[in-house]
Amino acid sequence: MSDENGIKYLDLYGGHAVISVGHSHPHYIKRLTNQLNQIGFYSNSVQVPQQKELAEKLGQVSGYPDYQLFLVNSGAEANENALKLASFVTGRKKIVSFKKGFHGRTSAAVAVTDNPKLVAPINETSNAVIIPFNNLELLEEQLKTNEIAGVIIEGIQGIGGIHVPAEGFLVQAEKLCKQYGALLILDEIQSGYGRSGKFFAHQYTTVKPDLITVAKGMGNGFPVGGLLIAPEIKPWYGMLGTTFGGNYLACAASLAVLEIMENEKLVENAAEVGEYLINKLKSFSGIKEVRGLGLMIGLEFDQQINDIRHVLLKKHHIFTGVSGANTIRLLSPLTLTKEQANVFLEALTETLG
Structure with missing residues (x-):
């Protein structure tokens, strides 16, 4: 550049x-330009075929072909919906997150982010429990209360200074979540889309999260995010919604990224x-x-x-x-x-x- x-x-x-x-990749430009020459936007009140195409392509490339995809506009929005979905599914209110973690600047996402400077009075809540990273003992202590809807962990902590989860931590966290009925949410917004040398950073382990959030590299600069949802979780109609999420241009950008990454x-x-x-x-x-x-x-x-x-x-x-x-x-x-x-x-x- x-x-x-x-x-x-x-x-x-x-x-x-x-x-x-990369900046101005010719295939990326062509994909977006071609789409814009046809239709740039319409609401999700009509079927957008490119959403299905993207879901199938992402499933194939990422190794999660059976997961459902809910498309949004940003990482914060992806996390917001993941946290809400965990609460819907479990009927519980509390979320465990970790010191030095960052999950976004919207209401629930900022509440589980370890940075008091970002938390306005309206975001303060006792439903966000932040514990030291890699601490399995404290994690189990929280899960034993049977009040925890979900545990959100970055595949690699980004803003906190690039901290890779300790060996065995993610695997044990997954076991504890299953044991106590909480959902495991992997925030792969910064660490996903190939950045770590795997499609998702957690794929250095055997972990299969209940929910995976993506954004950033997903659109190569076009605002797009997503929530991958395990097949056993069945969102009901109207539980999740968005106006701009999964629009034609966002899908074109996201498909171009996956095609370039693969090719x-x-x-x-x-x-x-x-x-x-x-x-x-x-x-x-x-x-x-x-x-x-x-x-x-x-x-x-x-x-x-x-x-x-x-x-x-x-x-x-x-x-x-x-x-x-x-x-x-x-x-x-x-x-x-x-x-x-x-x-x-x-x-x-x-x-x-």
Whole structure:
């Protein structure tokens, strides 16, 4: 990508993990343009054939062909509906989430997000129980109350600093949810769509969540989100609804993304290039800790990172993200090559001195 002066930039942030298949991919542009030349929008009061096509394609590519798909417009909306659905299905009110987690800025989603600055008085509720990440003992303690409708976990914590669930945590959390009748919700909004080197980050385990939320890379910049629902859960008519969700253009964008990911083997590329980049970064003496999987990488420093990111951007023309004062987040498009990774590694070596 280039600016108005023709300066080329290497995007290692992907617009907050949204740009999955790269900027201005020709197939993506063609898909959207062709759709817009036919019809751009109509409400869900009529059948939109592309919704069925998308559900089938997503099921095939993701490994969840038997799950139902409810289409929305954003990650927060996907989580909002997942939390509501868990409450509908179980008849319970409370949700367990985890420290350093982020699930969105709408009412229920922000209530289960571990950031008091985002929680307005109207969002405050005793129905949101936030416990330390990876703590199975406290999770079971909450589930034993038989008041918990659902447990929501990020496949990899993103905004919290790129924290991968501890080995065995997701599997045990799934067992506890089944034992005590709560639904397991995997928030794969940032960690899904190939970012981790698997289609969903939880697929590094044997876990099969009751609900999976998606967005960000799903539309490569077009606003779209979704809720994947296990086949044994049967939403009744009118339980979930949306005006704009699953519109023609959103479906066109989402189908284009899946087609590009499949044709260009971008999930495999994320795994390969991500492993290469992580291994190289672990040899840097100036980095306190390297965390992540695939192309979802966190670099924690002993120092504040503003100056490092400033030099990378202004001198080397490389976009990076941030988490807190000390962690750089790398969320590049899944098209990143080893050659481009080497450009970043050389720039970071020079920047750290």
